[in-house]
Amino acid sequence: MRRTITGYSNPTVKYLRSLRDKKHRRREGKFLVEGLRLLTDALESGRVPEILVMAEKRDPHSLIDALERAVDAAGGEVIETSPDILSKITGKDNPQGVAGVFAEFDTSLAALDRNSAPIWLVAQALRDPGNLGTMLRTGDALGAGGLILIDDCADPFSVEAVRASMGAVFTQGVARASWEEFIAWLRQGEGQLVAASLRDAVPYRGAPFAAPCFVMVGNESQGLPEEYEAACDLRVTMPMRGRADSLNAAVAAAVLGYEVLASLEG
Amino acid sequence: MRRTITGYSNPTVKYLRSLRDKKHRRREGKFLVEGLRLLTDALESGRVPEILVMAEKRDPHSLIDALERAVDAAGGEVIETSPDILSKITGKDNPQGVAGVFAEFDTSLAALDRNSAPIWLVAQALRDPGNLGTMLRTGDALGAGGLILIDDCADPFSVEAVRASMGAVFTQGVARASWEEFIAWLRQGEGQLVAASLRDAVPYRGAPFAAPCFVMVGNESQGLPEEYEAACDLRVTMPMRGRADSLNAAVAAAVLGYEVLASLEG
Numbered sequence: 001m002r003r004t005i006t007g008y009s010n011p012t013v014k015y016l017r018s019l020r021d022k023k024h025r026r027r028e029g030k031f032l033v034e035g036l037r038l039l040t041d042a043l044e045s046g047r048v049p050e051i052l053v054m055a056e057k058r059d060p061h062s063l064i065d066a067l068e069r070a071v072d073a074a075g076g077e078v079i080e081t082s083p084d085i086l087s088k089i090t091g092k093d094n095p096q097g098v099a100g101v102f103a104e105f106d107t108s109l110a111a112l113d114r115n116s117a118p119i120w121l122v123a124q125a126l127r128d129p130g131n132l133g134t135m136l137r138t139g140d141a142l143g144a145g146g147l148i149l150i151d152d153c154a155d156p157f158s159v160e161a162v163r164a165s166m167g168a169v170f171t172q173g174v175a176r177a178s179w180e181e182f183i184a185w186l187r188q189g190e191g192q193l194v195a196a197s198l199r200d201a202v203p204y205r206g207a208p209f210a211a212p213c214f215v216m217v218g219n220e221s222q223g224l225p226e227e228y229e230a231a232c233d234l235r236v237t238m239p240m241r242g243r244a245d246s247l248n249a250a251v252a253a254a255v256l257g258y259e260v261l262a263s264l265e266g
Numbered sequence: 267m268r269r270t271i272t273g274y275s276n277p278t279v280k281y282l283r284s285l286r287d288k289k290h291r292r293r294e295g296k297f298l299v300e301g302l303r304l305l306t307d308a309l310e311s312g313r314v315p316e317i318l319v320m321a322e323k324r325d326p327h328s329l330i331d332a333l334e335r336a337v338d339a340a341g342g343e344v345i346e347t348s349p350d351i352l353s354k355i356t357g358k359d360n361p362q363g364v365a366g367v368f369a370e371f372d373t374s375l376a377a378l379d380r381n382s383a384p385i386w387l388v389a390q391a392l393r394d395p396g397n398l399g400t401m402l403r404t405g406d407a408l409g410a411g412g413l414i415l416i417d418d419c420a421d422p423f424s425v426e427a428v429r430a431s432m433g434a435v436f437t438q439g440v441a442r443a444s445w446e447e448f449i450a451w452l453r454q455g456e457g458q459l460v461a462a463s464l465r466d467a468v469p470y471r472g473a474p475f476a477a478p479c480f481v482m483v484g485n486e487s488q489g490l491p492e493e494y495e496a497a498c499d500l501r502v503t504m505p506m507r508g509r510a511d512s513l514n515a516a517v518a519a520a521v522l523g524y525e526v527l528a529s530l531e532g
Contacts, residue, residue, distance in 0.1 A: 041509070044509070045509070130396060134514045134517060137510060137513065137514055137517075138513060138514070138517055139508075140507075140508030140509060140510050141504075141505070141506050141507060141508055141510055141512075141513055142505070142507060142508075143505075143507025143508060164514070166510055167509065167510070168508065168509070168510065171508060171509055205528055238407075238524070239407070239408070239409075239524075239527060240407050241406075241407060241408060241409025241527075242405075242406030242407055242408075242409060242434065242437060243307070243310070243311070243406060243433065243434070243437055244403060244406050244407055244432055244433070244434065246407075247403065247404060247407055247520065248400045248403055248404070248430070248516070250514070250516075250517060251400060251403075251404055251516060251517055251520040254513065254517040254520060254521050255520050255521055255524045258504070258505070258521045258525075259524075261505060261507075262471055
């Protein structure tokens with residue numbers, strides 16, 4: 001289906017614009033992805049937008065043509081509109097003139113196969129969508145299975161998180177759960193839960209990591225609750241040579257994750 | 267000196283507010299720091315604000331008292347104002363009711379002593395102030411000497427960078443230089459320049475790092491120019507098990523920096 005929208009007050013424009021808001025995303029179960037690169041990443045990962053929005057008079061591009069064909073083939077909707085209306089939808093200049101709407105993925109723990117990857121990242125009450133997206137990107141680089149979001153985290157389907165993930169939101173599994181749900185799920189099978197900690201910990205370098213290894217980081221300002229640290233199978237320390245006693249959450253996950261990767265492959 | 271400001275249109279309010287803007291910071295050579303934690307970090311690092319701004323009717327706090335005494339002792343200015351005016355200055359709610367103005371530090375390469383630390387971080391055309399601040403924070407944790415900003419980078423004295431640094435802007439050296447200035451300075455003494463690269467590189471794990479080691483990362487979207495990679499003494503690869511061929515710049519600096527630290531100390 002194909003149509004052209006010319007008015008700012010068109011209900012579809014309002015609908016698309018509303019997807020920048022978490023509450024509306026949740027209610028609709030859809031999210032918005034901006035830019036040709038991310039949409040192409042999605043397509044290469046087998047994800048086709050339900051709605052493709054393109055600016056009129058955009059520069060021709062073979063990747064946009066490929067997106068259009070894929071959306072047509074999947075029975076999706078292609079909308080053409082003015083660059084101004086597209087900017088209104090995405091909230092910024094969109095020089096590539098393209099955005100897409102996707103159905104949110106299943107984010108239940110049950111959808112994860114823990115034995116499909118040696119490493120999983122876990123974030124607890126992570127508030128910054130940029131950190132969340134960066135963790136997805138790091139997970140992709142590590143060959144991790146996905147990111148498990150514990151307690152009240154930023155929205156992995158926000159524009160900021162999707163952008164920071166550099167497309168990894170389409171390749172990494174994402175699950176959302178309470179701590180009780182997560183720990184119950186984890187203990188139903190194999191899995192080593194690891195966190196950086198100052199309590200009863202061993203040096204991270206050369207620590208006895210085991211697959212599937214779940215690398216957990218805590219909230220940006222509070223860190224992990226003591227109870228969560230106590231439930232870990234392995235607590236590790238990382239060198240802190242300066243004034244501070246912690247790293248940025250996404251940085252800590254990456255340094256620890258790369259150590260786990262080297263350990264498991266060494 | 268102590269005074270109370272009650273009007274939004276007071277020139278000092280306009281001056282303080284203008285420091286949120288890069289152009290004005292550069293011209294004045296001053297920067298704004300918000301919040302009790304960062305100001306206390308600064309004080310512990312021996313940096314006293316030239317101006318301390320406090321909200322009237324704030325909750326009493328011994329750390330605020332300590333700041334006040336330090337500013338008085340250094341001959342600085344203490345300003346009391348309404349919470350609303352303070353919010354206008356800092357551009358957000360400031361529940362701790364305190365902000366400070368500091369003189370920008372010397373950011374010339376000549377101010378750095380390369381032999382004072384085994385690791386230095388180098389960023390080229392880094393555009394995101396959050397990434398920049400995160401690199402400062404990581405540098406503090408690594409015991410690095412500081413961060414060298416090559417070409418046109420985000421401003422290390424922006425509110426966002428200072429906040430993401432978690433106070434490390436006060437403990438890490440910061441230098442700004444063109445590539446030509448940097449490489450000329452580097453080659454005047456000891457120093458190994460290292461970057462992650464896909465060209466003619468060795469695995470990062472177990473690579474022959476040597477102090478003082480300068481770990482360089484490139485622009486968020488472009489990476490390092492080929493010429494800069496070619497000028498490195500050591501090019502290393504990091505595992506990329508997924509779709510993407512790069513990490514977030516601050517993450518890459520941290521993973522590489524922790525490997526250098528382990529190598530030099532091992």
